[in-house]
Amino acid sequence: MESYGQGTVCVQGGYRPGNGEPRQIPIVQSTTFKYDTSEDMGKLFDLEAEGYFYTRLQNPTNDHVAAKIAEMEGGTAGMLTSSGQAANFFALFNICEAGDHIVSSASIYGGTFNLISVTMAKMGITSTFVSPDCTREELEAAFQENTKAVFGETIANPALTVLDIEKFAEAAHAHGVPLIVDNTFPTPVNCRPFEWGADIVTHSTTKYMDGHGAAVGGAVVDRGCFDWMAHADKFPGLTTPDESYHGIIYAQKFGKEKAFITKCTSQLMRDFGCIQSPQNAFLLNLGLESLHVRMPRHVENGMAVAEFLEKHPKVKSVSYPGLASDPYHKLSQKYMPNGGCGVVSFELEGGREAAGAFMKRLKLAAIETHVADARTCCLNPATSTHRQMTDEQLAAAGIPAGLVRMSCGLEDKKDLLADIEQALG
Numbered sequence: 330m331e332s333y334g335q336g337t338v339c340v341q342g343g344y345r346p347g348n349g350e351p352r353q354i355p356i357v358q359s360t361t362f363k364y365d366t367s368e369d370m371g372k373l374f375d376l377e378a379e380g381y382f383y384t385r386l387q388n389p390t391n392d393h394v395a396a397k398i399a400e401m402e403g404g405t406a407g408m409l410t411s412s413g414q415a416a417n418f419f420a421l422f423n424i425c426e427a428g429d430h431i432v433s434s435a436s437i438y439g440g441t442f443n444l445i446s447v448t449m450a451k452m453g454i455t456s457t458f459v460s461p462d463c464t465r466e467e468l469e470a471a472f473q474e475n476t477k478a479v480f481g482e483t484i485a486n487p488a489l490t491v492l493d494i495e496k497f498a499e500a501a502h503a504h505g506v507p508l509i510v511d512n513t514f515p516t517p518v519n520c521r522p523f524e525w526g527a528d529i530v531t532h533s534t535t536k537y538m539d540g541h542g543a544a545v546g547g548a549v550v551d552r553g554c555f556d557w558m559a560h561a562d563k564f565p566g567l568t569t570p571d572e573s574y575h576g577i578i579y580a581q582k583f584g585k586e587k588a589f590i591t592k593c594t595s596q597l598m599r600d601f602g603c604i605q606s607p608q609n610a611f612l613l614n615l616g617l618e619s620l621h622v623r624m625p626r627h628v629e630n631g632m633a634v635a636e637f638l639e640k641h642p643k644v645k646s647v648s649y650p651g652l653a654s655d656p657y658h659k660l661s662q663k664y665m666p667n668g669g670c671g672v673v674s675f676e677l678e679g680g681r682e683a684a685g686a687f688m689k690r691l692k693l694a695a696i697e698t699h700v701a702d703a704r705t706c707c708l709n710p711a712t713s714t715h716r717q718m719t720d721e722q723l724a725a726a727g728i729p730a731g732l733v734r735m736s737c738g739l740e741d742k743k744d745l746l747a748d749i750e751q752a753l754g
């Protein structure tokens with residue numbers, strides 16, 4: 330659907346039914362698939378033919394939805410995973426093994442930071458974290474002989490920093506490795522990282538893509554441009570024979586367009602089984618059908634709330650890349666001219682007590698460990714996700730005790746503003 334606009338792809342991408350077939354993507358609620366001969370099935374196990382045999386690896390419902398997300402991003406292949414965490418783990422582990430190294434922006438989702446810095450370290454994969462604002466020289470200094478990937482988030486959750494995708498892509502490519510970008514917050518409606526040099530994009534589809542707080546899920550998409558064979562010594566998993574599939578070489582057999590996702594499905598899905606349920610993929614697709622209509626409203630509400638808070642005397646500071654005063658405004662305008670998302674962070678005068686009292690008085694915005702769905706919600710990290718930390722530790726981590734993260738939903742903005750105004754008192 331390359332020639333269609335993003336809205337058309339959101340609605341109709343990934344699934345084109347034939348004559349008399351279901352208009353909506355069918356939920357293929359089946360663990361397994363039947364074959365007439367062992368030879369037919371054998372071809373699937375040799376990766377000689379495309380097809381389904383067991384839903385732990387692949388399911389048609391998921392594949393239609395993954396194909397839609399790949400079209401939205403402008404990629405050549407995609408897959409769904411059971412969560413955003415699984416998507417980021419798969420994207421990295423597909424090309425990194427024990428002894429390898431990852432360069433990552435330090436400003437990323439806490440779960441991903443833990444995944445890379447603690448869990449993947451236990452697997453023998455080390456990492457170096459750099460500020461998203463680092464100079465090209467500082468970024469260069471983070472690379473090692475064994476670096477296999479660079480990682481960052483388009484708009485970081487929860488810090489709301491904006492990644493200079495071109496800067497990170499150029500450095501990655503100069504070292505012969507791909508840039509992986511978690512594009513969860515802006516979604517491809519507001520930013521397409523492939524157009525700026527990213528090679529792999531990941532998503533927590535749990536957020537805006539689903540958009541209704543209904544289903545946890547993730548996605549990995551390949552742009553299909555990274556030349557694995559040109560850096561064959563760095564990526565043996567893609568460029569040398571896989572004995573578990575009769576010695577096929579992914580980069581040769583499936584080309585730049587399909588090698589990454591085929592390997593990820595046939596090895597990592599096979600062995601880890603982090604598949605999204607077809608039911609959840611169906612719900613995700615309902616969300617995708619309206620994503621291009623919802624994102625502008627999230628941005629409109631986020632902007633209105635940020636502008637209101639910025640002028641309020643009880644608010645110490647506001648982070649929202651859409652604001653002209655925000656340090657990431659320029660980067661945001663470059664990469665997301667139509668705005669980023671509906672998440673706003675702000676610090677109240679009076680620390681955690683003020684934040685707690687404010688949130689208690691809110692009527693529309695619920696307190697939740699969640700962002701990016703239709704209903705406005707908020708969180709005070711100091712009393713929830715980061716409650717083990719002292720005020721001093723919080724300040725050092727850039728998360729002051731009075732910080733509130735608010736995810737602006739799709740309600741009428743006058744009602745949201747009125748609710749915030751009365752809660753500020």
Ligand SMILES: *Cc1c(COP(=O)(O)O)cnc(C)c1O
Pocket residue numbers: 412413414415438440441482485486511513514532533534535536545546547
């Ligand atoms: C939520 C989130 C994740 C993790 O996704 P889950 O679906 O909760 O596993 C990863 N990256 C970003 C940017 C997120 O916001």
